[in-house]
Amino acid sequence: QVQLKESGPGLVQPSQTLSLTCTVSGLSLTSNSVSWIRQPPGKGLEWMGVIWSNGGTDYNSAIKSRLSISRDTSKSQVFLKMNSLQTEDTAMYFCAGRMGFDYWGQGVMVTVSS
Amino acid sequence: DIQMTQSPSSMSASLGDRVTITCQASQDIGNNLIWFQQKPGKSPRPMIYYATNLANGVPSRFSGSRSGSDYSLTISSLESEDMADYHCLQYKQYPLTFGSGTKLEIK
Numbered sequence: 001q002v003q004l005k006e007s008g009p010g011l012v013q014p015s016q017t018l019s020l021t022c023t024v025s026g027l028s029l030t031s032n033s034v035s036w037i038r039q040p041p042g043k044g045l046e047w048m049g050v051i052w053s054n055g056g057t058d059y060n061s062a063i064k065s066r067l068s069i070s071r072d073t074s075k076s077q078v079f080l081k082m083n084s085l086q087t088e089d090t091a092m093y094f095c096a097g098r099m100g101f102d103y104w105g106q107g108v109m110v111t112v113s114s
Numbered sequence: 115d116i117q118m119t120q121s122p123s124s125m126s127a128s129l130g131d132r133v134t135i136t137c138q139a140s141q142d143i144g145n146n147l148i149w150f151q152q153k154p155g156k157s158p159r160p161m162i163y164y165a166t167n168l169a170n171g172v173p174s175r176f177s178g179s180r181s182g183s184d185y186s187l188t189i190s191s192l193e194s195e196d197m198a199d200y201h202c203l204q205y206k207q208y209p210l211t212f213g214s215g216t217k218l219e220i221k
Contacts, residue, residue: 035210037158043215044201044212044213044214044215045150045158045201045203045212045215046212047203047209047210047211047212050210058208058209059209060209060210061115061209062209094157094158099205100148100160100163101148101150101158101160101203102160104157104158104159105157106157107157
């Protein structure tokens with residue numbers, strides 16, 4: 001059974017760095033990609049980036065300068081780091097496994113506020 | 115970046131109605147499109163892959179089609195459990211881009 005679970009702080013101060021973890025079970029990170037997607041309250045979905053099975057990454061050009069995705073295959077975890085957070089980064093953050101986005105975590109709500 | 119223009123942004127329909135939601139791609143995406151269903155407070159669920167292929171476990175009343183740069187999701191006979199938001203995603207080119215979403219309500 002494949003499971004993904006996001007974790008991280010619920011509240012981040014403006015200008016600070018967001019660090020999220022996606023813990024994956026039942027799915028090999030060396031054979032599958034994991035993407036990060038976010039959704040501001042009441043709005044649509046935004047693809048943020050992906051880490052491929054070979055460890056390579058691709059990012060949304062709109063946030064590329066602030067975003068980093070990495071992983072620890074020994075712990076089956078994928079990490080998202082995004083700096084210089086602003087209030088517009090308030091959103092539900094999801095990780096999703098495989099190219100077809102077959103598996104999703106439940107999401108973690110991140111609020112950017114002082 | 116490829117823009118996905120999704121319409122309508124919201125709609126209301128009666129049980130048993132035929133419902134169609136459309137995404138128009140700004141560039142050729144082949145059939146590299148996924149339709150997702152998202153119920154309130156839940157994660158998105160893939161419904162249709164490669165524009166026309168039903169995902170496992172998805173009821174046969176759902177279907178996907180393409181006409182030129184327009185991609186459509188159709189529900190042949192609306193049921194109450196279909197009340198949800200629907201999103202399209204193109205995966206032809208990076209960065210991947212979603213449509214703006216359609217909120218489907220039951221009259």
